[in-house]
Amino acid sequence: LAALRDRSDDIARLLRQGGLAALSVSFIFAFWLASWIATPLQRISQAARSVAHGNYQLIPPEGPKEIKSLAQAFNDMLGQVQNSQQSQRDFVANISHELKTSLTSIQGFAQAIMDGTAQGKEETVDAARVIHSEADRMHGLVLELLDLARLDTGMIEFQHSRVDLPQLLESVIAKLVPQASEAQVTISL
Numbered sequence: 001l002a003a004l005r006d007r008s009d010d011i012a013r014l015l016r017q018g019g020l021a022a023l024s025v026s027f028i029f030a031f032w033l034a035s036w037i038a039t040p041l042q043r044i045s046q047a048a049r050s051v052a053h054g055n056y057q058l059i060p061p062e063g064p065k066e067i068k069s070l071a072q073a074f075n076d077m078l079g080q081v082q083n084s085q086q087s088q089r090d091f092v093a094n095i096s097h098e099l100k101t102s103l104t105s106i107q108g109f110a111q112a113i114m115d116g117t118a119q120g121k122e123e124t125v126d127a128a129r130v131i132h133s134e135a136d137r138m139h140g141l142v143l144e145l146l147d148l149a150r151l152d153t154g155m156i157e158f159q160h161s162r163v164d165l166p167q168l169l170e171s172v173i174a175k176l177v178p179q180a181s182e183a184q185v186t187i188s189l
Contacts, residue, residue: 037064040063040071041070044059047078051081056081095141099141106130110127112127113128126174133171173189
């Protein structure tokens with residue numbers, strides 16, 4: 001009986017030591033597992049907050065399969081946001097250029113009328129026609145901007161219409177004649 005008690009004390013001591021070792025290993029494994037999952041999530045969270053400040057940083061897909069999928073979706077979204085912002089910048093630059101071109105043409109022809117460079121009724125009427133055409137073009141640009149705003153809100157219906165290509169080309173050439181003359185370029189239709 002005494003030998004059995006000595007053995008049971010040894011067994012209890014071994015069980016306690018084994019239990020403590022298993023508990024230590026399970027804590028280490030749990031910490032590693034939590035870190036493996038939480039670290040990529042924290043990176044995604046920090047990257048999402050930095051997007052609000054204009055900092056677009058891709059996230060390396062790491063961690064469990066689901067976290068990798070989330071990181072890839074975040075990176076895809078980031079690419080779409082960057083493309084959208086680039087499109088907006090390009091759009092603003094193009095509209096600015098178009099408006100500036102029309103205003104330059106209007107100013108040039110108005111100046112020609114004011115300083116008498118456009119002499120005679122026919123030249124004055126041609127200059128006024130170009131001014132009117134450029135003003136119409138600017139009006140069209142503003143209407144297109146309004147259409148884009150309606151398109152963004154989903155409140156627009158598309159309508160198709162025919163374009164008179166020869167008339168369009170003639171109006172483009174009429175607008176470009178002063179610049180072409182300045183550059184000593186001949187335009188023919």
